[in-house]
Amino acid sequence: MQPYLIAPSILSADFARLGDDVQAVLEAGADVVHFDVMDNHYVPNLTIGPMVCTALRNYGITADIDVHLMVKPVDRIIPDFAKAGASIITFHPEASEHIDRTLQLIKESGCKAGLVFNPATPLHYLDHVMDKLDVILLMSVNPGFGGQSFIPSTLDKLRQVRERIDASGYDIRLQVDGGVKVDNIAEIAAAGADMFVAGSAIFGKPDYKAVIDQMRDELAK
Ligand code: DX5
Ligand code: ZN
Numbered sequence: 001m002q003p004y005l006i007a008p009s010i011l012s013a014d015f016a017r018l019g020d021d022v023q024a025v026l027e028a029g030a031d032v033v034h035f036d037v038m039d040n041h042y043v044p045n046l047t048i049g050p051m052v053c054t055a056l057r058n059y060g061i062t063a064d065i066d067v068h069l070m071v072k073p074v075d076r077i078i079p080d081f082a083k084a085g086a087s088i089i090t091f092h093p094e095a096s097e098h099i100d101r102t103l104q105l106i107k108e109s110g111c112k113a114g115l116v117f118n119p120a121t122p123l124h125y126l127d128h129v130m131d132k133l134d135v136i137l138l139m140s141v142n143p144g145f146g147g148q149s150f151i152p153s154t155l156d157k158l159r160q161v162r163e164r165i166d167a168s169g170y171d172i173r174l175q176v177d178g179g180v181k182v183d184n185i186a187e188i189a190a191a192g193a194d195m196f197v198a199g200s201a202i203f204g205k206p207d208y209k210a211v212i213d214q215m216r217d218e219l220a221k
Contacts, residue, residue, distance in 0.1 A: 004189065004219050005173070006212055007032040007066055009199030011047060011146045018052070019059035021203070028208035029216070032064045034177070034197045035086070036146075042072035042095050043144040050077070053084035064088060066135075068116065068177065068197075070143050071095065074102050082109035090114035090137050090175075093125040103132040114175070118143060119151050123160060130168045135195070136161055140188075141178030146199040150179030155191040162192025182211060186218040 008030045013021040022033055035053060040046040053065060064087035071077060072095035081089055089106045093115055096102040106113035114135030115125060119142060126136070138157055141148035158176065165172045176188055177197035185196055196215070205211050 002031070003194065004216075005031040005195040006215055007034040007175070007195060007197045008202045008208075009034040009036055009146060009177070009197050010203075011036040012199035012203035014203075015048075019056060019061070022056060022061055023059075025202060025208050025212075026061070026063050029212040030063070030202075030208075032066050032088075032195070033061065034199075035065050035067045036199075037067060037069050037071055037077075037081075038144060039071040042092065043070040045144045050080040050084035053081060053086060057085035066090070066175075067111075068137065069095075070116075073097070075105055078102070078105050079109055082106075082111050086111050088112040088114060088135060090116045090135055092116045092118065092121070092143070094118075094121065099125065100129060100132070103129055107132065114173075116143075116177075117157070119154065119157075123157070123164070126161075126164060130164070130170055130172070133170070133172050135173045135175055136165070137175040137177055137197075138193075139178050140176050140180070143178075147204075148179055150181075150184055150188075154178075155187065158188065158191035158193055165192075182214045182218060185215050186221055189219055 038047040066088040067086040112134035116137040140154040175195035176193040180198040
């Protein structure tokens with residue numbers, strides 16, 4: 001497994017020229033495109049859906065697209081995202097009526113699957129589904145907006161999940177999303193994360209490559 005993955009959140013990209021901006025961040029060294037889907041129901045914001053994912057594929061984006069669903073209900077949008085070219089689909093367990101069924105739906109549609117935990121969501125949702133997970137995403141902010149500050153208690157939660165992954169023996173990525181910056185990424189990695197979503201920290205700077213290089217330097221320390 002590639003040790004660390006950097007996944008820019010396109011929530012902070014320039015939506016008026018999205019294809020070019022996503023291409024630029026990949027050329028700057030990003031590994032995965034993080035695609036935030038918000039429905040103004042499960043979270044208080046409204047963003048992008050499967051048509052935009054299709055548009056990015058048609059534009060020529062070949063990198064993995066990591067679709068973070070902040071929607072309720074979850075299931076009926078999954079086949080649409082699979083058809084639109086999603087590589088990974090993650091969802092919040094509170095938003096699904098049947099977590100195991102939703103995970104199976106994602107897998108059957110040919111995508112990798114993951115569960116997302118809000119800062120106050122307990123980890124017991126992991127209890128009976130570790131064998132079906134490719135990714136566990138810990139939110140380090142409350143979902144809905146980019147540009148918020150990292151919630152420090154996430155570090156302890158990351159350590160707990162890292163122990164559970166290692167004890168399980170399964171090949172599961174531990175992703176963190178919210179407030180990830182150059183100056184805290186090393187500490188977050190030390191707590192066990194291996195996939196880093198960063199929106200404003202990358203798209204908020206003019207030189208994406210400089211930020212991603214700095215993040216990789218921090219991760220190499
Ligand atoms: C928040 C989203 C995040 C967000 C991260 O609900 O899931 O992906 O865009 O943005 P930053 O990195 O700016 O905190
Ligand atoms: Zn996200």
